[in-house]
Amino acid sequence: MKHSAWLWTAALAAYAFLYVPLAIVVLFSFNDSELNASWVRFTTRWYAKLLGDPDMLQAAANSLLIAIASSTIATILGTMAGIALHRWRPRLLPFLVLTPVSMPEILLGVSLLLFFRQVLDLTLGLFSILAAHVTFSIGFVAIIVRARLAGMDEEIFAAARDLGATPWRTFRRVTLPLILPGIVAGFLMSFTLSIDDFVITFFVAGVGVTTLPLQIYSMIKVAVTPEVNAVSTLLMALTLTLIALAARFAPDTLRRSP
Amino acid sequence: MALLEIRNVTRRFGDLSAVLGVSLAIEAGEFFTLLGPSGCGKTTILRMIAGFDAPDEGELFLDGRPLAGIPPEQRPVHTVFQNYALFPHLTVAGNIAFPLEMAGFARDDIRRRTGEALELVHLEDKGGAYPHALSGGQKQRVALARGLVNKPRLLLLDEPLGALDAKLRERMQGELIALQREVGITFVFVTHAQQEALALSHRIAVMNAGRVEQLDVPEVLYSTPKNRFVADFIGSINLIEGEVTAASRHELQLVAPGLGTIAAPAHAPVAPGTRGALALRPEHLRIAAPEARAGLKNHFTGTVAEYLFLGDVTVYKVRLDNGLLIEALATNAGSGKAYFHEIGDRVSIEWRHDAGIFLDR
Numbered sequence: 001m002k003h004s005a006w007l008w009t010a011a012l013a014a015y016a017f018l019y020v021p022l023a024i025v026v027l028f029s030f031n032d033s034e035l036n037a038s039w040v041r042f043t044t045r046w047y048a049k050l051l052g053d054p055d056m057l058q059a060a061a062n063s064l065l066i067a068i069a070s071s072t073i074a075t076i077l078g079t080m081a082g083i084a085l086h087r088w089r090p091r092l093l094p095f096l097v098l099t100p101v102s103m104p105e106i107l108l109g110v111s112l113l114l115f116f117r118q119v120l121d122l123t124l125g126l127f128s129i130l131a132a133h134v135t136f137s138i139g140f141v142a143i144i145v146r147a148r149l150a151g152m153d154e155e156i157f158a159a160a161r162d163l164g165a166t167p168w169r170t171f172r173r174v175t176l177p178l179i180l181p182g183i184v185a186g187f188l189m190s191f192t193l194s195i196d197d198f199v200i201t202f203f204v205a206g207v208g209v210t211t212l213p214l215q216i217y218s219m220i221k222v223a224v225t226p227e228v229n230a231v232s233t234l235l236m237a238l239t240l241t242l243i244a245l246a247a248r249f250a251p252d253t254l255r256r257s258p
Numbered sequence: 259m260a261l262l263e264i265r266n267v268t269r270r271f272g273d274l275s276a277v278l279g280v281s282l283a284i285e286a287g288e289f290f291t292l293l294g295p296s297g298c299g300k301t302t303i304l305r306m307i308a309g310f311d312a313p314d315e316g317e318l319f320l321d322g323r324p325l326a327g328i329p330p331e332q333r334p335v336h337t338v339f340q341n342y343a344l345f346p347h348l349t350v351a352g353n354i355a356f357p358l359e360m361a362g363f364a365r366d367d368i369r370r371r372t373g374e375a376l377e378l379v380h381l382e383d384k385g386g387a388y389p390h391a392l393s394g395g396q397k398q399r400v401a402l403a404r405g406l407v408n409k410p411r412l413l414l415l416d417e418p419l420g421a422l423d424a425k426l427r428e429r430m431q432g433e434l435i436a437l438q439r440e441v442g443i444t445f446v447f448v449t450h451a452q453q454e455a456l457a458l459s460h461r462i463a464v465m466n467a468g469r470v471e472q473l474d475v476p477e478v479l480y481s482t483p484k485n486r487f488v489a490d491f492i493g494s495i496n497l498i499e500g501e502v503t504a505a506s507r508h509e510l511q512l513v514a515p516g517l518g519t520i521a522a523p524a525h526a527p528v529a530p531g532t533r534g535a536l537a538l539r540p541e542h543l544r545i546a547a548p549e550a551r552a553g554l555k556n557h558f559t560g561t562v563a564e565y566l567f568l569g570d571v572t573v574y575k576v577r578l579d580n581g582l583l584i585e586a587l588a589t590n591a592g593s594g595k596a597y598f599h600e601i602g603d604r605v606s607i608e609w610r611h612d613a614g615i616f617l618d619r
Contacts, residue, residue, distance in 0.1 A: 159343035161330040162308055163404065164360030173356070177347045 022236060029229035036224055046230040056231065059215035063195050066126065066211060070133035071190035077134070078141020078190075079183050083175070085142060086149040101139035108136060109203035116204060124206025132204045133194040140193065141186030148182030181249040188246035192239050259322055261286040261444055262307065262412060267316035269302050276302040277313070278468035284412075284446060289438050291447045293455040294465035295491070300448045304414050307446065309333050320411060331360070336405040337414040341421060342397045344389040350400050351376065351385035357408045375403040378437070395426050399433075406441055415447045419454060431457050452492045456480065464488050480539075482525055485619040489537040494573075496543070496584040497535040502528050502616070510616055512536060516580025521555050521611035534618035542613040543586035545574050545599065548606045557608035560584075562599045574599060576607055 028036050032043035050056055081097050084090075100108060112132045116122040160170040198213040205214060212235060219228050260283035269277040277299040284290045292300035305311040306318060309330035318325040325333065336357065344353050354375050358368045376382050379399035389397060398418060405413050419427045419434075435458060438445050449455055455462050456476045463473040464487075472484045483489035486497065500514035510522045514536075522536050544552055548559060560578040574586045586607055588598070599605055 153341060153343060155339045155341060155343035156345055158310060158330075159337070159339055160345070160356070161310075162335075162337045163357040164331045164408075165356075166329075166331055169360065174345055174347075 025229050026233045026236070028226060029233040031226060031229075034226065036226070036229070046226040047234075049227055050230050050234075053227070055210070056215060056227075059210045059212045062126065062129075062209060063212040066129050066133060067191050067194040070130050070137060070194045071187050073130075074134045074137035074190045075141050075183060075187040078138040078186055079145050079179070081138060081142040082145025082182075082186075083149065083179075086146050097142050098139045100136045101143070103136075105136075105197075105199040108132075109200040112200065113203040124204055125209045128204045128206065129201055129209065129211065132200050133190075133197065136197075136200060137190035137193055140189045141183070144186040144189065145179055145182045148179045152178060185246040185249040188242045188249070192242045192246070195235070196239060260284060260319075261288075261321065262446070263319040263322075264303065264307075265317050265319065267303070267306065267313040267318065269299075269306065269311065269313050275468050277306075279316070280465075280468070280470055281316075282463060282470065282473065284444060286444055287442055289435070289445045289447065289458060289460045291449060291455045291459035291462045292465055293449055293452060293462050293491075295450055297467075298465040299468040300450075300465050301416060304337070304416055304446065304448050307412065308335055308337050308414055334411040335414060336408075336410040336412075337416060338398075338401045338405045338418045340417045342389075342401040342418075344397060344400055344404075346389055348388075349385065350381060350387050350389070350392070353389065353400055354404045354407050357404060361408050363408070371407055375407040378406070378440070379403045379433075394422050395430060398422065398430060402434075402437065406437075406443060409441075410443065412444050412446060415445060417449055418447075419449075419451075427454075434458060456492070464491060466491070482615055483537065483617070486535065486537070486617055489615075489617060494540050494585055496538045496540065497617075498538065498582065498584075499535045500533075502530050502532045502534070505530055509611070512616065514580070517558055517578065517582070522614055522616050523612040525615055528616060528618065532618050534616055536614050537617050538584075538609060538614040540573060540585040540587035542609050543584065544608050545576065545586040545588055546606050546608070547599075548604055551606045552608060554608040555611040556613075557606055559604060559606055562601050562603045562605055564601065565599070574605075576605060578607065 027039070029046055030042050030044065031039055032045065033040040085094050085097065109132075112128075112135065113124075116124060116128045116131070122128055156174060157170055160174045161167070165173060196213060197211075198217065201211050201214060202217075205211065210218070212231065216228055216231060216235075219225065262282075262284040264280055264282040264284075267277055267280050268275065276297075280299070280303065282303075292303060294300050302311060306313055307325075309325070309328060309332075312326065320333070320335070345356065348356065351372050355368050355372045358371055363371070372385070373382075376385055379402055381396060381399055381403070384392065384396060384400075389400065392400065401418070415434075419430055422430060431454060434445075447455070447458060456479075459476055461473065461475055462479055464471045464479065466487050472479060472488045479488060479492055483492065483495075489495045489497070498514050498517070498520065500512035500517075500520065502510055502512050503519070504511040505524055505528050508524055510524045510528060512520050512522060512534075514520055520536060528534075544554060546552065551557060558578050560576040562574055563577045563583060564575040566573040570590060572588050572590060574588065575583055576586055577583050584607065592598075
């Protein structure tokens with residue numbers, strides 16, 4: 001009993017450490033005061049102000065566009081990579097696909113910047129951000145899809161061929177439906193990573209294009225305004241929803257299965 | 259013309275020869291079994307028939323046409339896999355409909371045939387269930403229905419009863435025989451369980467180390483095995499080593515060290531001086547107290563070393579006076595006590611002069 005009480009205290013402290021700051025951001029986004037100091041009264045005016053801010057809306061639109069496009073592309077490429085890694089079980093290749101997942105973001109950001117500018121001589125902007133996001137998302141999709149395939153009985157694919165399905169129809173009718181939850185989870189993960197990303201985007205965004213995290217960063221250079229709290233709250237809500245959805249579709253990859 | 263002909267097929271994996279010069283002809287309507295220990299090449303042959311593997315040498319013909327180069331999906335051959343390999347995302351009906359859909363049957367046709375197949379395996383009420391909700395026996399039946407539904411020329415069964423418990427396995431054996439008789443489709447069955455093979459098959463090819471040791475109907479394999487491997491692999495066997503001292507057309511005389519002269523039947527011409535073993539089934543041996551001997555031609559004495567009471571029969575392991583341990587089987591049809599000889603009892607072991615078979619290989 002004593003042991004368990006201690007554990008509970010430790011756990012609560014840890015969770016408090018993680019979530020109290022987030023809760024304060026949410027709370028003050030509804031606070032009718034310019035200062036993040038004391039609670040005055042409930043308001044939604046910071047949200048209204050957000051919607052009237054053209055820079056903010058542009059940044060949100062950019063973020064959504066990049067997130068949708070990059071996660072779609074990363075999902076297609078990552079799924080193919082996951083299937084290939086499972087089927088041919090190469091030795092070195094998995095590390096190469098998965099490295100961007102564990103690489104420090106700052107390193108990836110710097111190297112992508114150098115690559116885009118020095119090697120490709122690309123004008124930085126939407127396209128470079130998109131390419132960077134695809135790069136770090138592919139690995140996640142590949143991991144999830146491969147994990148999904150690894151839990152499957154190989155014989156069912158042989159059975160499909162045996163029962164008259166061509167390789168393509170075997171993929172369409174058996175493989176794809178079975179890995180679909182993994183693909184959806186991978187897509188949602190990529191989307192979350194993309195919409196939240198600051199570090200890599202910071203390096204490859206160039207001057208003209210801003211995403212939501214970059215916009216927030218530029219706003220808090222002055223002060224943490226209630227408007228920042230409001231946009232952070234919205235971003236948090238979106239991220240949490242996507243993670244919850246991802247966990248629902250691929251429980252085996254994101255949490256212990258029951 | 260045979261339905262399936264395997265002509266001189268060899269398949270190697272690196273240095274290992276999985277199949278070595280096998281030739282077989284399987285007739286239409288047959289329940290044909292490939293029997294052998296694991297690694298004997300039986301599954302490799304099955305995979306080559308299904309199209310998942312190809313021979314290094316030799317050819318396979320189905321209805322006289324060579325199978326080389328034809329992918330699995332284009333062969334009129336279906337497989338019942340060892341672990342059933344049901345599609346987990348499809349219902350029972352969806353699983354059974356799969357081959358029909360792949361073959362391009364019309365919607366109504368698919369529904370009707372799926373219904374018939376469900377009926378065939380007594381799963382009419384399980385059409386909407388998913389595989390994970392089925393018992394082992396039910397999964398087995400779905401796999402059979404799925405394999406049979408669009409009437410393949412051949413149904414391959416890869417140890418399909420291996421995953422079932424003993425009682426259920428026995429029942430599924432009966433169902434398999436009935437099913438094969440009902441649909442008339444040729445079955446090629448792969449197993450390492452000799453009793454299963456004997457119970458189910460019209461013909462059995464006994465395989466060992468990539469070769470067919472003997473191919474015949476179960477009764478012949480059991481009563482006149484060609485060599486020690488077949489004799490030992492099918493059923494229980496006692497091998498009494500000896501040398502032939504006299505041979506006529508029907509009878510042999512051999513001398514076993516420490517036992518003396520034994521009379522045995524001659525199934526094939528054997529020259530005196532040939533060394534080999536007399537193979538005797540446990541049920542050919544009569545075990546009795548020394549004073550209750552029946553007066554059969556071959557008789558020796560020994561001591562009961564061990565016995566296994568199996569209910570209907572008791573298997574005695576008797577150490578003969580020359581040290582040889584042999585197995586004798588006694589039925590427990592008598593009333594009262596089910597077994598009659600205790601460990602350490604002196605007993606007489608006797609058998610008829612025409613029992614067993616002399617094996618020189």
